[in-house]
Amino acid sequence: MLRGKKRSSWQKADGLLAIIGKEFDSLGHFLEVVFYNHISGVPDPRTTRHVRTVTGFLGRESKVTMATIINLIYNHRQSRPPTNSVEISLDFSPPDVASPRDINYARPALSTWALQTVVPELHREVWVLTQNDPTNPKDTTQLRAATNGRAKNVRLATWDAFGRVSIPAIASVYKQRAPALWYATEGMGAPTVNGATVLRKRRPHNAVQVGVISCLTLSRNRYARGYLALPLAVWQFACKTHVDEKRIFSRFGFTVHDTTARACLDSLTDSSLDKVRESVAEGIANGTMYWQIVLDNVQQYCRQRDHRLGCQDVLKVGTAATAILLEDCAPGAFNLQDHLDRVMQQEQTKLTIDSLIADINWPYIHELTALTWDRITLMQPIGTNAEHSTETQGMLRALLDFLAQMGLDEKALENLIFMARGDGASIAAIWRIKRYLSAHSEHYKAFRNIVPPGPEIFHTRWAELNAMANNLYGSASSTDPSSLSKSATAAGAKRPSNLKKTDFFPTSHSMKLFFEARVLDCWRYGAFLSYFFNI
Template identity: 35%
Template sequence: MDIDCNYPEQLLGQHLLTFPSPLASPAQIISKDSSTPLSPTSTLNDTSFSPPSTHFNQTLSALEISHPLKPKSSHKRKRSAHERLLDDLENIDQHLQSICSDFGSLGNFLRLLFWHPRVTRNEDLCYCFHKRSICNFLQGKSSVKPVHIIRKIYSHPNSYPSWQSNNATEEAAKAFSLDLDPATIKYARPSLSAWAAQTCATRAHRELNRLTKNDPNHPEDTPARISIDSVTWDEINSITPARTIATFKRRAPYVEGLFRYLAEPRKSGKPIPQVYRPTDIVIGSPWSSGPTLVIGHNRFANGYLGLPLGIELFSTQTHSDIKRILTRMGLSISDQATRRALQTMTAKARDKMLAETVKKADKGEVARCYMLDNVQRNYAVHEGGLLVKPVMKVGCAATAVKLEDCEEGAWDLSDYLSRVAQNRRSTMTIHELWNGIDWQNHYSAQTLYRFRAHPVAIHRIPNSRRTKIQPLGTNSEREVEIHSMKRCIKDFDAQIGFTAAGADDSLLEWVGGNPNTGDGASFAAILNLQKYLAPTSLGNRETLRNKIVTLEIWHAKDKAMKAIAEEHFGPPSSSDPSSLSKLYTVAGLKRPSNPKQCDHYPTLRGFEMIWIAQILDCWRLVLGVEDLQAYFSNLDTNLLPSLDTLMSKAGIVVQKYASVGGYNRVISSSRHSGVKIKELRVELGTPWVSSSVKNPSPEQSNQPDSKMTDVDSFDGDRSLANSILFKMQFGSLLLLRYAIQDGDVGRVIQQLKVG
């Protein structure tokens, strides 16, 4: 609010009569009324500086007179900071009186001070010194920056209404208003806050409008608009949270920064990192920044969230009511648009797949393999508005997998048939399989379970490779039936493009079961087809001689786990310390009622818990300590064992307690006494004998061929041998599991040999 300093002479005279003569100078008033003197380092730029007392302000406002200049002293002494402040305030008072006298008000003076032509081509009427001073000030070339002045105005006690005023609530409510004109707000603080809020809102609105359009100069950005009639799967698969956040940072830095500030929890003004809910994901989610607001600005901006979410809702078979709600909320596109986009993407992907298959076949290579399995679903059949009965609809589904990193000639059918004709598999023995295992690598892998480099890895898929899959059209055939399986293969071959790749059928094609589900029926049905069609004179494709079939790896793990359960559980009430039934009781786990048909994942978690506990106990024995955790906790930092020491100890643990050699050494006392390496010798413990052996029943005593009669002749440690077998077998299962997770094809093949 501008203050007019041109007071009439009558008012000046009244004020002269009000105060005693001689009048006190501002320096005397401040020295008398100021309760806290300024420190030598205080300046006008300090935000903590408090202005002089109210009495001094009222006195300076009333006394609109020019103070006489102080007489110059013959001796100049260095003034203190407090004295300089008093002199500066006195000079300001004099200059303000002159400014108000010449320009009418302080506000009018500031308006003229920062006057500039509205258009740059117009003539600037300011004088040189004026323009140069304002330029240096606005460009930050002076010690006092414009923000210091704004902060002083904003934090001044007179810039907002006092709580004692009648319109305090009304005026304070105008702060940060997005509707009111800041010029109509009287007080400085609410007016400045409203202006800042409107400026930021305008900036955010401009950035959101920018996000609704594609930027052809930056192909790395997530596309804002994707045409439903020309969308491809590559465009959908390329949309990632990281790419979207990078797009927001480049195209809408203010909006992204604002929502990042709001999304991050803060302590003492510093953001707290979030592990389970990363800030980037929260910003890119529909509940925060870009996607929802952008779709609200333009419904065609479907790239950030609308189209991907619509496809996700369709694939998960979300209820139509939920789809409608999310569409109204601006989170997803309509179900009809999603179906049209899926049809477009499927047609383009199929054409691309056919072209790649033919192109690869011309070079003697195979582009894809496919995995098939049965599918079924219950449908409710209604007749006359009443539910008659649920009907099970069955079919066969397949997924094409793109093949990469294949050696030249790997899919040569003639070479494969020549090796099959040799029938070397009929002469394969267990000893040949045993000798084909790289036991050094196997023991190294047991020592370094989760290591992915040499000497553990054999043939690992590169980290940069991502398996590309493509669903094929589902048919209504039954995979367990011979004729249906033949029609299934013909259908899937045509969809991938094998039948169009060439008439000679000189390439080998890979067919497998679903790697996660199924019971091996697909594998058995294809083998039966090859067996029945082999004596015919049909071509390679009709007789399926060009097909190589593999069983699901998941079933290999499941069968191995059930074999371990059947062998090591024993009776439910077993007291054998190596029995899994006894260990399950000690660990508080529930024993499966039928170990031959136990649930996969609960049993796997129970085995892993017991295996880890046994391995840690083996470490305790090798290190010769009572409490492993207390040993390492009390160990000095400088005395911690090196990696090489731990590696050598781990090798001893494997050779002693989880290997075939360790099993053979404890199964017989003669073999145990013949061990020459001291570290591999096992200390003899208290022998355990079953209660049924100690106190045999009359029926058992009368049976001369009873298995209990070999107790006297057996001189090994049966419980320890069973424990070693469990650690060795389940350890191999864990190696197979980790090899699958790491994508190490070579280790998978080796563990299948070991199993």
């Protein structure tokens, strides 16, 4: 028996289409029947072969995947509407413009369907980012500035949470919890070269993505501000940003409102001071003092923008203090009676530079320096008051206020001493108080518990730095090669605008740079002379 010639795939497809044309209204009608989606609870009209074939094609056995079919349909030349068609402008249409079911041509129908399918997923992922991550107990998505006690199990802002603010860390969280949203924003904001994403050094796109997604989450939920919006608002407060700029950034969704930022700072201060008071009470119970304070005067010149009758520029002054945790102190180091006994015996007259050097554990210092062990010192700002620290009465009231904030009263300081440090003027004011009240019989009221060990090292170094800058920089246009102004010009470094009150770290860094450059230059010149002239 003779067999017919084997038909090609195109011939088979043509024969199948002929059958479909006879049995169905159109190819679309046939595909609608083939991909019938069975509803649970309703009898399934399909045969076993029908179910098995569709199931294999949709994801189990087929070598030709749905992505191949979709690409063939989307890129088919017949799927694009002609230029005179009303559907030519319906690509990627939002729901208020068109529905995919109402579009006849495949290309605009597929793009519109894709857009209207992806956007709800992005909407869902933004909602996910507004909620705390249930898998991470330390997640700070919803960070409350304060609480009135009615909301339960809320996460209040802490200094530790603010210390973890990092653009790469936030980007990693966003990418993990909302991958589709991250991919979409990256595609919109990242520059590409030959199809590859490029990370720029200036204005990197991942930082822009973090800002955009943060605005979206804050727009959806006003409590979803822990990653960026609340820390940025606190940063604006610290930088004394103008109130109009705060309002604009808050309206755009970059930050929370200034009122929320202030409430957050109040909550942070109260919670931190509570921890300090607990630590102080624990130390008192153990017969020691765990904390000291460093204080200084602060001032701010407030200009009046509305020059009405009686309005004039005001210089606001006050006293600020920072509590610093003391660690590894010897037992009994803060015993008041032992201190007073040594003062009465005038043992301070035996204190010399040599005795101080002998008391230092130099092997330990050398070992610590060689191994570069770092320890983070715990500090806590204390509420600033409006007292003049250089005046005797002002310093007295300021000290009493700081002691009260730390939970220290007459009973707590009954047998302990407390160290208060500051610059030279502050230390002098404290000693004046002690001298004027020395006749009082009670130690607390005579301020015998307050022991100023001497001017703070930082203030001493700063005073020396200001003196060196005032003597060595010279005029800004100096041509003297030995002047630091000339060195600053050559190195492209900023010359201090006020030589009597310089910025400590930039100025000290510049001076160190100039010194090292001059030493190297001297060494180069000396080596040159010794090589050629045998000097």
